[in-house]
Amino acid sequence: MPASPSIALLLVNLGTPDAPTARAVRRYLGEFLHDHRVVQLTRWLWCPLLHFAILPLRGPKVAHKYAQIWMEEGSPLAVHTRRLAAVVQSLQPQWRVVHAMRYGQPAIATVLERLRAEGVRQVVVLPLYPQYSTTTTASVADAVAKAGVGLDVRMIDDYAVDPAWVDAVADSIRMDRAAHGTGRHLLFSFHGLPQRLADQGDPYPQRCEASAEAIAAALDLPADAWSLSYQSRFGRERWLQPAAAEVLDELAARGVDSVDVVCPGFAVDCLETLEEVAMMLAARFAERGGRLHYIPCLNEAPSHAQALAALAQRRLDMCDA
Numbered sequence: 001m002p003a004s005p006s007i008a009l010l011l012v013n014l015g016t017p018d019a020p021t022a023r024a025v026r027r028y029l030g031e032f033l034h035d036h037r038v039v040q041l042t043r044w045l046w047c048p049l050l051h052f053a054i055l056p057l058r059g060p061k062v063a064h065k066y067a068q069i070w071m072e073e074g075s076p077l078a079v080h081t082r083r084l085a086a087v088v089q090s091l092q093p094q095w096r097v098v099h100a101m102r103y104g105q106p107a108i109a110t111v112l113e114r115l116r117a118e119g120v121r122q123v124v125v126l127p128l129y130p131q132y133s134t135t136t137t138a139s140v141a142d143a144v145a146k147a148g149v150g151l152d153v154r155m156i157d158d159y160a161v162d163p164a165w166v167d168a169v170a171d172s173i174r175m176d177r178a179a180h181g182t183g184r185h186l187l188f189s190f191h192g193l194p195q196r197l198a199d200q201g202d203p204y205p206q207r208c209e210a211s212a213e214a215i216a217a218a219l220d221l222p223a224d225a226w227s228l229s230y231q232s233r234f235g236r237e238r239w240l241q242p243a244a245a246e247v248l249d250e251l252a253a254r255g256v257d258s259v260d261v262v263c264p265g266f267a268v269d270c271l272e273t274l275e276e277v278a279m280m281l282a283a284r285f286a287e288r289g290g291r292l293h294y295i296p297c298l299n300e301a302p303s304h305a306q307a308l309a310a311l312a313q314r315r316l317d318m319c320d321a
């Protein structure tokens, strides 16, 4: 790394609790669920519900889930994001490569302030959400706009069909299947979103479809060998369909006894992949007589780091053009 690089790449992920405890989960969810990009309800309705019902009830319940996936060095989302940034840094020693979280630590504002103090002038911001959504990517853009004063900030909004990223995901599926065998069906499971937001124009579902189609094409999969679903529903309103649990139930009812599940909406493994898919959905499918095999996220794989570094380089080249 040069003494003081003037270019930085900032990888931003969602954020995660500092500990698998009810207190830490309440603090994290409290910040997350106050974001107007995530929950649009008027505050006088939402705040009482959040502070007196959701956080007290959800804190201990979700802490128990985190406890089951917690790693020695911390929450999987934090550990893998940190490692991914280190691998990208090793590929691009001429930049400063750092990471931040939209909610919790390290905060975007603190990291940008540190970069400014180090003499960085240009920052490529890469939210680790391959598929653009107003609830995630735009929320990162809001936080960066607020804290990035004086810096030349360039956002990467979406890489849902970026060829190097698509190839990295396809290769990881190929390698996983070579090691563990090929299930009869491949399910692409993405984090969900309220249907209302898609109806209002959030392009997220189309971006998920584009990713799944591109990865299936790279794998040469026939149309009946794969499907797409949404998971991680929160709250009572209608979310994007079909739900992962329902798709798996249908597959089991049709006699499909082995399914591989991959989650290309998640850059790194986290609660939603390790607990919800690899544990809960796998147990549900097993009750119906099937075997669900979970294919891990790209995490800190070199192919992932290379794809992200190339995206950032292209974003910088666009600035020079």
Ligand SMILES: C=CC1=C(C)c2cc3[nH]c(cc4nc(cc5[nH]c(cc1n2)c(C)c5CCC(=O)O)C(CCC(=O)O)=C4C)c(C)c3C=C
Pocket: 014, 015, 016, 017, 029, 038, 039, 058, 062, 075, 077, 129, 133, 135, 136, 191, 192, 193, 194, 204, 232, 234, 265, 266, 269, 270, 271, 272
């Ligand atoms: C209205 C609520 C939510 C929206 C909208 C939403 C969108 C959304 N989220 C991700 C990625 C992740 N979400 C994660 C956890 C998580 N998500 C919500 C709610 C909404 N997400 C909650 C309440 C939680 C916490 C867990 C729980 O209480 O059930 C995570 C994992 C975090 C971790 O620590 O491991 C990720 C990643 C995307 C991509 C997205 C919209 C497209």
Ligand SMILES: [Fe+2]
Pocket: 034, 047, 050, 051
């Ligand atoms: Fe509040």
Ligand SMILES: [Fe+2]
Pocket: 191, 232
């Ligand atoms: Fe979420």
